[in-house]
Amino acid sequence: MQGNPRAVEEVVHNTTERGAIHMAESITVMTTGGTIATPRDYRQRRLSAKDLAEALNSSDQRITDAHVAWKDFASRPSNAITCDDVLSLLDRMEKEIAEGAKAVVITHGTDFMEETAYLLSLFWEYDQPVILTGAMRSAGSISADGPRNLEAALRTAESPRAQGRGPLLVFHDKIYATGEISKVHSWDTDAFAAELGPLGTINQWNELHFQRETIKRKTLPRPTSLTEPVALITASMDTSEAMVDALVSGGYRGLVIQGGGRGSLPPRMMEAAKYAADNGVHIVIASRCAFGGTSPGSLSPGIIRAGNLNGVKARLLLLVAISLHGYDRDKIRETFDAH
Ligand code: ASP
Numbered sequence: 001m002q003g004n005p006r007a008v009e010e011v012v013h014n015t016t017e018r019g020a021i022h023m024a025e026s027i028t029v030m031t032t033g034g035t036i037a038t039p040r041d042y043r044q045r046r047l048s049a050k051d052l053a054e055a056l057n058s059s060d061q062r063i064t065d066a067h068v069a070w071k072d073f074a075s076r077p078s079n080a081i082t083c084d085d086v087l088s089l090l091d092r093m094e095k096e097i098a099e100g101a102k103a104v105v106i107t108h109g110t111d112f113m114e115e116t117a118y119l120l121s122l123f124w125e126y127d128q129p130v131i132l133t134g135a136m137r138s139a140g141s142i143s144a145d146g147p148r149n150l151e152a153a154l155r156t157a158e159s160p161r162a163q164g165r166g167p168l169l170v171f172h173d174k175i176y177a178t179g180e181i182s183k184v185h186s187w188d189t190d191a192f193a194a195e196l197g198p199l200g201t202i203n204q205w206n207e208l209h210f211q212r213e214t215i216k217r218k219t220l221p222r223p224t225s226l227t228e229p230v231a232l233i234t235a236s237m238d239t240s241e242a243m244v245d246a247l248v249s250g251g252y253r254g255l256v257i258q259g260g261g262r263g264s265l266p267p268r269m270m271e272a273a274k275y276a277a278d279n280g281v282h283i284v285i286a287s288r289c290a291f292g293g294t295s296p297g298s299l300s301p302g303i304i305r306a307g308n309l310n311g312v313k314a315r316l317l318l319l320v321a322i323s324l325h326g327y328d329r330d331k332i333r334e335t336f337d338a339h
Contacts, residue, residue: 025102026067027157029053029150030092032085033076034109036135036146046075047139052107055139056147064154069101078109078116078134083226083319086119090222093130103129103157107150110134110191113169114182118313120167121179122320122339125219129162132169132178136189145172145189155206165199166214174198177214182310184290195291195308217339223323230254230322232315234288235265241272253327254282254318258311263287263294277302282332284318286311302329304336 029049031037037047047055049070056063073089074081093104108116117132124130133153135146153170156162167178172190180194200210229252233243247255257273259265263285265273277283277300286306287294293308306314317339318332325331 025158026069026100027064027103027105027154028069028071028093028096028101029105029107029154030071030073030089030096031107032074032078032081032089032109034078034107034111034113034134035138036107036109036133036149037075038138040138040140042138048072048075052139052146052150056150059147063151064158066102066154066158068154069096071096073106076109078112081109081112081116083115083119083316086116087222087224087226089116090120090123093124094126097126097128101128103131103162105131105133105150105153105157107146108132108134110136110183113192114312115316117167117169117178117181118316119320121177121217122220122317123222124167127164129157129165130167130178131157131162132167133171136187136191148173152202152206156202156208159208161208161210165210166216168199170202173202173204175200175202175208175210179217179313180215182290182312220320220335221324223320226316226319226323228254228319228322230256230315230319232256232258232311234258234311235260235269237266239266240268244269244272244276248276248279248281253280254284254315254322256284256286256306256311256315256318258286258288259294260288262292263305273303274300280327282318282322282327282329284314284336286314304329304333307336307339309336309339 031049049072053070096104131153133149135149137144139146149171156170169176169178169181171192176194176198181192183191184193185191199212202208231247231252273283284304284306294305321332321335
């Protein structure tokens with residue numbers, strides 16, 4: 001793609017990557033905040049959708065062939081995004097699709113991107129692409145990665161080959177399934193990883209290469225709210241019963257414990273977990289290892305294993321399962337078995 005006119009905020013006719021002439025389709029970009037929208041001087045106001053559009057527009061190359069509608073959803077760091085915000089974001093995204101958008105790109109802080117990404121994978125049931133992206137370096141820093149990540153996200157969103165793959169994260173020229181990703185580096189621009197690797201890549205000429213299919217799981221009905229008290233804790237050497245007991249007496253009825261290896265806990269913590277499970281608290285054991293998950297089979301009749309889900313994702317799935325099924329353990333176990 002070369003030269004002006006640039007397509008941001010414009011409707012243009014153009015060629016698809018397969019070469020056919022078509023009426024350019026529309027993509028909605030929705031901003032939520034994060035480093036991608038943070039000026040170099042962090043005391044200044046965070047960038048709005050309009051600012052991001054202008055910044056991209058100031059480049060001398062065409063960023064996308066599609067018409068782009070830029071919209072603000074929130075202006076927050078991702079540590080201040082709640083699960084209920086993600087439910088509202090899903091409502092907004094659905095509205096955009098109902099009104100004719102062919103894809104939605106969400107800009108988001110990276111620190112808690114994993115949670116939003118996983119929730120999207122549980123609930124997004126449409127073929128239209130939803131693409132998450134963000135940045136590790138603030139807008140305006142000399143090596144800002146946000147503009148390129150956003151360009152790659154828009155290019156992926158407009159590609160017919162992104163259709164039907166479920167929600168995607170486009171970051172550092174890699175395309176991931178959002179249900180699989182974790183932030184694995186605190187400052188590197190290549191900050192995300194998935195155990196099975198990316199689904200594909202997008203190179204500097206904006207050519208997409210998919211090397212595998214998304215592993216599809218049945219989407220879940222969307223609860224109206226996700227505010228049940230469900231905690232995530234990590235076992236470490238010699239951890240006693242104290243954390244489990246304190247959370248249970250503090251009203252938590254769902255607890256995810258990241259254990260060692262395939263899910264082992266120090267003995268006193270395990271006793272407390274079994275006791276809590278026998279007394280109506282939903283206990284899920286995940287692995288504190290980055291990859292591999294827990295072993296199959298039962299640890300104790302009341303305890304659920306998270307399988308391949310890490311603690312962060314297992315906590316969200318438990319929260320969703322409790323919100324959908326109350327405290328019906330069989331239903332909760334079925335939800336974990338299916339995901
Ligand atoms: N603190 C930021 C956030 O998660 C970090 C980032 O966006 O990379 O909102």
